[in-house]
Amino acid sequence: MTSSAHQEAPIADSPGLEQEIGATIREARRRAGITMTALASATGLSQAFLSHLETGRSAPSVATLYRLAQALNVLPQDLLPRPSGRDLVITRRGDGPRLTGTERGGAGGDFRLLAGEPNGLIKANEVTAMPNTPAGDWFEHPGEDLIVVIGGTLRIEFRDWQAVQLNDGDSIWYKGLQPHRWSFPSEQPTRLFLVTAQHRQDHP
Numbered sequence: 044m045t046s047s048a049h050q051e052a053p054i055a056d057s058p059g060l061e062q063e064i065g066a067t068i069r070e071a072r073r074r075a076g077i078t079m080t081a082l083a084s085a086t087g088l089s090q091a092f093l094s095h096l097e098t099g100r101s102a103p104s105v106a107t108l109y110r111l112a113q114a115l116n117v118l119p120q121d122l123l124p125r126p127s128g129r130d131l132v133i134t135r136r137g138d139g140p141r142l143t144g145t146e147r148g149g150a151g152g153d154f155r156l157l158a159g160e161p162n163g164l165i166k167a168n169e170v171t172a173m174p175n176t177p178a179g180d181w182f183e184h185p186g187e188d189l190i191v192v193i194g195g196t197l198r199i200e201f202r203d204w205q206a207v208q209l210n211d212g213d214s215i216w217y218k219g220l221q222p223h224r225w226s227f228p229s230e231q232p233t234r235l236f237l238v239t240a241q242h243r244q245d246h247p
Contacts, residue, residue: 062099063124068111069097071122075115085114157236165240172233178226184219186241195233198226 072082079097083090088107095101103111103122112119157167178200190197191214199215200206202222209215217223219239227233 061102065097065099086110168237172227176227183222189238191236193234196229
């Protein structure tokens with residue numbers, strides 16, 4: 044195989060590895076604060092192809108990996124999944140990727156991933172909300188939530204349970220499958236840490 048052909052050959056040929064590479068590329072793009080449209084423009088790749096990469100339906104070639112790394116200002120190896128059993132995630136202050144509305148389940152507030160793999164069993168998020176943010180949509184999810192309020196006020200309504208209000212220093216744990224929604228009835232911004240854990244039988 045020639046050097047040129049090697050550069051154009053996909054670096055993964057199994058669906059599982061393609062999904063891991065796609066999740067790593069997506070995480071790097073969000074950490075860089077770059078939209079898929081902007082990344083497509085910077086690399087000369089189509090947005091449809093980038094979408095296929097990030098969802099694990101395609102695998103990048105070596106040449107594509109280098110183009111992506113240059114556009115995201117990272118090393119090419121940073122776009123490859125970490126070896127199994129040696130995973131380590133360090134998130135510096137302000138570096139965590141922000142989550143979209145779909146990823147945060149319709150909850151109000153600004154979500155920033157602090158630590159955890161995209162497909163991991165446990166994720167930690169920092170959530171900030173403006174004063175007097177009204178209730179978001181009802182949502183539910185597999186697993187469990189642990190919340191610690193750092194400042195301000197969080198009110199959680201449960202469809203089948205009594206609503207609770209949490210203030211600075213309060214914490215709560217609950218099963219995510221109970222429909223719930225948040226509001227922030229405080230005259231100051233609210234800040235909290237949310238740790239979400241999935242059960243192994245719920246993990247893809």
